[in-house]
Amino acid sequence: MLTLSTRCRRVSCQLFASSSTSPLVQTRSYATQPKKGQIVKQASQGFKGKKNTPSGHTEPGKKDKKMMAFQPLPVSQLPHPLFESDRPDALALQSFHPEMLTRVVESQALKFPHNDNDPFRIFGLPRNILVEFRLLSKPCSVVRSVTIDAINKLDAASEKNSKESRVVFTGPQGCGKSFLLLQALQYCNARDWLVLYIPRATNLVNSTTAHAYDMRTRTYLQPIFAYQTLQRFLKVNAPRLEQLSTRTEIEIERRPSVPPGTPLVELINIGLKDQGLAPTVLDAVLEEIGKQTMFPVLLAIDDFQALYCKSHYRDQHFSAIKSYHLSMPRLLLDYASGQKSFARGAVFGALSMSNTTFPLPLELREALSLEYDRPYGPYVKRQPELVEYARGLEKLAVPNSLSVPEAASVFDVWMKDRAVSSKPNDELFLAKYSEASGNARAFVWKGLLSSMSI
Numbered sequence: 506m507l508t509l510s511t512r513c514r515r516v517s518c519q520l521f522a523s524s525s526t527s528p529l530v531q532t533r534s535y536a537t538q539p540k541k542g543q544i545v546k547q548a549s550q551g552f553k554g555k556k557n558t559p560s561g562h563t564e565p566g567k568k569d570k571k572m573m574a575f576q577p578l579p580v581s582q583l584p585h586p587l588f589e590s591d592r593p594d595a596l597a598l599q600s601f602h603p604e605m606l607t608r609v610v611e612s613q614a615l616k617f618p619h620n621d622n623d624p625f626r627i628f629g630l631p632r633n634i635l636v637e638f639r640l641l642s643k644p645c646s647v648v649r650s651v652t653i654d655a656i657n658k659l660d661a662a663s664e665k666n667s668k669e670s671r672v673v674f675t676g677p678q679g680c681g682k683s684f685l686l687l688q689a690l691q692y693c694n695a696r697d698w699l700v701l702y703i704p705r706a707t708n709l710v711n712s713t714t715a716h717a718y719d720m721r722t723r724t725y726l727q728p729i730f731a732y733q734t735l736q737r738f739l740k741v742n743a744p745r746l747e748q749l750s751t752r753t754e755i756e757i758e759r760r761p762s763v764p765p766g767t768p769l770v771e772l773i774n775i776g777l778k779d780q781g782l783a784p785t786v787l788d789a790v791l792e793e794i795g796k797q798t799m800f801p802v803l804l805a806i807d808d809f810q811a812l813y814c815k816s817h818y819r820d821q822h823f824s825a826i827k828s829y830h831l832s833m834p835r836l837l838l839d840y841a842s843g844q845k846s847f848a849r850g851a852v853f854g855a856l857s858m859s860n861t862t863f864p865l866p867l868e869l870r871e872a873l874s875l876e877y878d879r880p881y882g883p884y885v886k887r888q889p890e891l892v893e894y895a896r897g898l899e900k901l902a903v904p905n906s907l908s909v910p911e912a913a914s915v916f917d918v919w920m921k922d923r924a925v926s927s928k929p930n931d932e933l934f935l936a937k938y939s940e941a942s943g944n945a946r947a948f949v950w951k952g953l954l955s956s957m958s959i
Contacts, residue, residue: 596642596922601688603695606648606656612910614918616645617691624694627737628702631683631807631857633946640954642922646684647914651903655689655853658901662851663696663801668843668897670851673809675873676903679946682855685903686805689853693803698850699742699794701734706808707863709833712817716831719784721758725818726832731783734833735776735790745800746770752796755789757782769793784832791836795847802850804840809854812838813891814863829890842894854898868892873900906943915945919953 598616599605605615617623630638638644655672662670674682694700708714709730716725739746746769755763755772759782763772769790776786794802806812812834818826828834839845841852856865868887870877872895907915913934920929927933937952
């Protein structure tokens with residue numbers, strides 16, 4: 506009877522003899538074609554986990570197929586000029602710098618700076634602007650005459666209380682209100698302002714985040730959204746917030762009160778460590794930066810009309826919750842109405858006329874002196890709370906259509922970025938401009954990009 510070592514030696518010799526290559530080199534084998542008439546048994550498909558072997562070890566089951574996203578091919582595999590993707594000098598534009606924003610650069614396209622802490626990269630963007638920036642090789646915008654008007658208002662507001670600078674951008678659908686608000690945001694950030702940007706205010710009232718009733722404030726808190734707002738606000742304004750500290754004692758539930766002189770960054774970190782305290786901390790942070798006079802403050806809100814619309818949230822009795830009974834809309838409405846203010850700064854908002862779920866309410870329409878879109882009379886009910894929140898707002902009308910020089914700059918940007926397959930010429934520009942009636946969004950999406958599938 507052979508010993509175990511002798512058996513192992515013989516088996517290893519047989520393996521070395523049967524292998525034509527080195528045993529340390531892994532070889533690849535291919536399945537042979539089945540013979541004619543031979544039936545190949547297919548493995549059954551199903552949800553199989555790990556198999557148990559007799560020795561007690563587990564054998565991993567077959568790897569399930571995963572839905573993979575379409576990935577772009579490398580540039581080396583796209584030699585044809587049609588698929589050329591490396592074009593660093595195709596869109597050469599000047600940077601969006603505050604010193605350049607004068608009447609001289611009207612109707613010119615400027616690119617936004619590419620920094621990790623840019624406000625629109627941290628706070629996010631409205632969906633239509635986000636898609637355009639993904640299509641373009643560089644995020645940019647055209648400076649219009651209304652852009653200079655908005656910047657002049659910001660320069661004046663930098664030394665005044667925000668109660669005197671509560672501006673709402675009005676205009677028809679697709680005229681460029683969101684782009685104008687983004688330009689104001691970038692200008693203030695470059696001017697060393699404290700900026701807070703809400704790109705999609707509809708998310709505050711469409712019941713997409715959790716809410717809980719607070720007996721102390723008698724409002725429904727939104728801790729998730731308040732936590733995200735604190736996190737983004739700190740990341741964008743960190744260099745400026747490090748220079749500020751609290752001026753009064755701040756009481757916070759379930760923890761000792763924050764004494765005066767505490768760095769404002771430490772106060773924000775309290776809300777970031779405990780998500781349940783985020784709404785209280787956010788309210789306290791805005792009150793503290795409202796008292797300081799070192800930095801002006803800009804509160805920019807897109808989809809501004811959503812704060813005055815009916816909320817999709819429901820209470821425990823499935824009754825609709827008013828928007829001003831939610832903590833985040835209530836906080837923004839306090840500053841938009843002037844009940845709370847910043848010592849230096851402004852509150853800017855932009856209406857969205859394309860959102861049919863949250864249309865422009867009657868109270869806000871009358872406060873801004875806008876035309877009625879349906880029959881209204883003195884017997885239509887108005888909510889006194891919304892009337893008070895809309896009192897004193899100033900409108901800044903955005904032109905309905907682009908001027909010819911402004912449209913030419915937009916056309917030049919998309920042509921240089923090779924977004925349109927047609928050869929650029931005057932006939933193509935005038936045709937697309939006439940089709941869109943000068944409307945900015947229609948000129949790009951229904952004119953220039955109508956042949957592309959997005």
